[in-house]
Amino acid sequence: MDWLLDAETTAHKLALMVLAIALFALVMGGILFAVDKPKRVPQWVVVLGFLGPPILLLLLGLVYPAIGTLVNSFKNNDGSEFVGVDNYAAVFSNSELLIVLRNTVLWVVLVPLVATTFGMVYAYLVDRTRFENLAKALVFLPMAISGVAAGIIWQFVYEYRPEGQNQIGLLNQVLVWLGAEPRQFLLNAPQNTFFIIAVMIWINAGFAMTVLSASIKAIPDDVTEAARLDGVSGFGMFRYVTVPSIRPALVVVLTTVAISTLKVFDIVYTMTGGQFSTSVIANEFYSQTFRQFNQGLGAALAVLLFILVVPIIAYNVRQLRLSEEIR
Amino acid sequence: MTASDVSQEVVTQATGKVDAPVTESWRSRRRQRRAEAAADRLSKPAASTIAIVIAVLWSIPTLGLFVTSFRTVDDIQSSGWWTAITNPLFSQYNYQAALVDSGLASNFVNSFVITLPAVLIPITLALLAAYAFAWIPFRGRNTLFVAVFALQIVPIQVTLVPLLSLYVDVGVAGSFWTVWLSHSMFALPLAIFLLHNFMKDVPPSLVEAARMDGAGHVTIFFKVLFPLLVPAIAAFGVFQFLWVWNDLLVALTFASNDATPLTAAVADLAGTRGNAWYLLSAGAFITMVVPLVVFVSLQRFFVRGLLAGSVKG
Structure with a gap:
């Protein structure tokens, strides 16, 4: 049993990995072999064979724990007794947690709007220019970078040295070149939140650009041609032809970015750990639950996250329905 | 291309x-x-x-x-x-210091060991589920599919604490098994939904023809559908790979010291040695090199998955 749980050497870890994959293949193979007798096995057994394992995992990994967290959110910090809505009341009255809520609102409003606007304008600008593919690849690249690495990259951009010393952070060097004093970008609230938000925008603009660029290219030539004949050009083309044509994709991008922004954790965790009034709900959930062992409060924050996601998705689904009806 | x-x-x-x-x-x-x-x-x-x-x-x-x-x-x-x-x-x-002295080399191994099963297992399970939802008629199929689709909205934060206590109770907490299992479970709703979209696009006549020839579901799945779905599988594969390799939250919650992947180790460096830029810069690039290579070489699949996932969904 210990051999299975504690792997310390590389060879041991790799062996464990191969074992896990083999075991999985064996179990799945067995199930499939058992149900692959089309005439002799009743339909429901076949369905069970195909759907049983994934449904079981979904119940175990998502449904059961979500209910558990919901219950925990009404209990005290070690989960020993029910406290009603005290945890939720704390979220909305504690001054530090109110800052967390304010920051989350800032994130969820700014990141989708700025990233999507930038992505859209950039996709329009770069469309059918020289170097289009290279330019798009460079803007898209941050999508492959983890929040941890992105956090470190930008921490270095914001690095501060007192005036008079050589700056090693690019942004402060730019300030010095411009004749301004260097600043502690990440320490001074409330503007430090904006500098961390910039990192998330940096990552998500590429996503917005890629999806929107695809839908800009899908606008039928007839439409743009007709507009051109009517004398529309330049900004008018962008405003009255491009934007309305890609509206469904815009909604999807906005909502997708909004949801991933709500759940953002690694960037804040890496850059400030949520200190200096920069925490957001997802990060606060982690520190309340695993650092300060306030399980009840942590659970309430997680449930709040869940509640905030629902209207965004509902809006998304509604818009999709509408655009399908129009078609 | x-x-x-x-x-x-x-x-x-x-x-x-x-x-x-x-x-x-x-x-x-x-x-x-x-x-x-x-x-x-x-x-x-x-x-x-x-x-x-x-x-x-x-x-x-x-x-x-x-x-x-x-x-x-x-x-x-x-x-x-x-x-x-x-x-x-x-x-x-700097790279020597990060890999050897700070031990990121062993975290690199951990990231690899975590990622491979955490990509293979959910894809396999999701393929089977997507097949059942697309090609096996049964009562309550649509309701069940909508339910699975709806599970996408559950943020993983909501699941962490009860899952962790479950792992502790069973006695497997901290091991690779919990990380593999968690990543697989969290990936399923999106994976099933995406692969189902692709699977529905396969012409029904192909499946019907195979059925006429007496092929069972497993044969149809492997001989008819699987070859057609390779690009879709690659698309989700890249997606899931980037997600697992770059994940921090699941790693911090479930992986113990011997199983810590690169992201968690480098985040820890950033917290404890915030001014050691020689370590942090090298560490950041050690975490980035594999996803960047995968991303650049498989970008076309990734984009396809992205478009299918966001525009259709």
Whole structure:
């Protein structure tokens, strides 16, 4: 049993990995072999064979724990007794947690709007220019970078040295070149939140650009041609032809970015750990639950996250329905 | 083929099922349009310049850290990375220090060991589920599918604590098994939904024909559908790979010391050695190298998955 749980050497870890994959293949193979007798096995057994394992995992990994967290959110910090809505009341009255809520609102409003606007304008600008593919690849690249690495990259951009010393952070060097004093970008609230938000925008603009660029290219030539004949050009083309044509994709991008922004954790965790009034709900959930062992409060924050996601998705689904009806 | 080509192709596939007769006039019109596009290209030098300038600006933060990761410890602390152009002095010491002294080499192994099963297992399970939802009629199928789809909205934060206590109770907490299992479970709703979308696009006649020949579901799945789905599987595979390799939250919650992947180890360095830029810069690039290679080489699949996932969904 210990051999299975504690792997310390590389060879041991790799062996464990191969074992896990083999075991999985064996179990799945067995199930499939058992149900692959089309005439002799009743339909429901076949369905069970195909759907049983994934449904079981979904119940175990998502449904059961979500209910558990919901219950925990009404209990005290070690989960020993029910406290009603005290945890939720704390979220909305504690001054530090109110800052967390304010920051989350800032994130969820700014990141989708700025990233999507930038992505859209950039996709329009770069469309059918020289170097289009290279330019798009460079803007898209941050999508492959983890929040941890992105956090470190930008921490270095914001690095501060007192005036008079050589700056090693690019942004402060730019300030010095411009004749301004260097600043502690990440320490001074409330503007430090904006500098961390910039990192998330940096990552998500590429996503917005890629999806929107695809839908800009899908606008039928007839439409743009007709507009051109009517004398529309330049900004008018962008405003009255491009934007309305890609509206469904815009909604999807906005909502997708909004949801991933709500759940953002690694960037804040890496850059400030949520200190200096920069925490957001997802990060606060982690520190309340695993650092300060306030399980009840942590659970309430997680449930709040869940509640905030629902209207965004509902809006998304509604818009999709509408655009399908129009078609 | 590049990303934009594929996205274009995907969109035309998805939107315009154009089967108009290819007449001469249509061809010449298309030729004319190509010419216009080429003219466009040449007449937009301003746009080209702005686009390239922005793209370069976008890359500078990453470039800065990359240059830094090869500079000497003293240089990093005493001068900006941009001065390396006039004063080039590079070493690979930082990477050695990060990999050996800080032990990131073993975290690299952990990341690999975590990622491979955490990509293979959910894809396999999701393929089977997607097949059942698309091609096996049974009562309550639509309701169940909507339920699975709806599970996408559950943020993983909501699941962590009860899952952790479950793992502790069973006695497997901290091991690779919990990380594999958690990643697999969290990936399923999106994976099932995406692969189901692709699977539905396979012409029913193909499946019917195989069924007529007496093929069972497993045979149909492997012989008929699987070969057609390889691009879709690659698309989700890249997606899931990036997600698992770059994940921090699941790793911090479930992986114990011996199973800690790169992200968690580097985040820990950032917390404890915040000024050791020689370590952090090298560490950041050690976490980035594999996803960047995968991303650049498989970008077309990734874009396809992205478009299918976000635009259709």
